[in-house]
Amino acid sequence: MKPDLLFPYRLYLVISEADCQGRDPLWVAEQAILGGVDIVQLREKQLDTDAFLLNAARLKAVTDRYGVPLVINDNLAVAVQLGAWGIHVGQRDLPPSLIRKVWTDGCSVGYSIEQPEQLYSKETEASDYLGISPVFSTATKTDTIIEWGTDGIRQIRQRTSKPLIAIGRMDRTNAADAIRAGADCIAVVSAICSADSPRDAAAELKELINNAL
Numbered sequence: 001m002k003p004d005l006l007f008p009y010r011l012y013l014v015i016s017e018a019d020c021q022g023r024d025p026l027w028v029a030e031q032a033i034l035g036g037v038d039i040v041q042l043r044e045k046q047l048d049t050d051a052f053l054l055n056a057a058r059l060k061a062v063t064d065r066y067g068v069p070l071v072i073n074d075n076l077a078v079a080v081q082l083g084a085w086g087i088h089v090g091q092r093d094l095p096p097s098l099i100r101k102v103w104t105d106g107c108s109v110g111y112s113i114e115q116p117e118q119l120y121s122k123e124t125e126a127s128d129y130l131g132i133s134p135v136f137s138t139a140t141k142t143d144t145i146i147e148w149g150t151d152g153i154r155q156i157r158q159r160t161s162k163p164l165i166a167i168g169r170m171d172r173t174n175a176a177d178a179i180r181a182g183a184d185c186i187a188v189v190s191a192i193c194s195a196d197s198p199r200d201a202a203a204e205l206k207e208l209i210n211n212a213l
């Protein structure tokens with residue numbers, strides 16, 4: 001199925017303070033953007049809402065400077081108060097249809113798909129793009145169910161026109177394969193946040209993605 005063109009982003013950085021190896025996440029995010037990241041998600045699983053909001057506001061000052069959309073993971077209160085571009089939720093979070101009722105001014109809603117039957121739900125219908133969760137199992141997030149693999153990307157591509165985000169152990173060795181299998185965008189934590197040079201890592205991934213399109 002042909003992908004929806006409303007999601008033009010190709011390289012998606014998912015970031016948290018804990019994933020940045022003691023480095024300043026604002027520096028990591030800025031370097032990644034300079035290297036070619038074109039959408040950023042703040043995923044803070046350990047912080048309360050006040051601390052999450054403070055970090056999100058600091059990060060938004062950086063992403064706004066470069067015209068890069070900022071997505072908030074899970075926390076609708078933070079996303080709304082911040083005026084974020086969007087929110088990403090999974091199967092055990094607030095459902096997209098409820099988010100749309102509360103956050104009415106055109107937010108973007110990403111939704112994780114963990115199993116084939118979840119593609120055909122009212123909540124999937126209510127979302128703007130889908131996280132393929134995970135393409136490969138990863139130490140960064142261990143509460144996942146199956147591995148989709150590149151064949152899984154191909155199967156999902158045949159069944160939906162929603163933009164597809166490949167996430168889970170994505171890196172320089174598999175990004176091009178995921179794009180060729182039908183993903184629209186590659187999302188990473190470690191491949192950028194753990195790299196010696198987040199800027200160079202992002203630039204290499206972006207080139208691999210662009211060459212695979």
Ligand SMILES: Cc1ncc(COP(=O)(O)OP(=O)(O)O)c(N)n1
Nearest residue numbers: 088089090091112131133165167187
């Ligand atoms: C782009 C993207 N895809 C998938 C996820 C995972 O979301 P979720 O299943 O809600 O898990 P947590 O990130 O909340 O642990 C994501 N965050 N981003």
Ligand SMILES: Cc1nc(C(=O)O)sc1CCOP(=O)(O)O
Nearest residue numbers: 133134138140141169188189190
């Ligand atoms: C945030 C997230 N969501 C996933 C999912 O499967 O839904 S995997 C993941 C973390 C991805 O980290 P890394 O790039 O280090 O593998």
Ligand SMILES: [Mg+2]
Nearest residue numbers: 074089090093
């Ligand atoms: Mg979640």
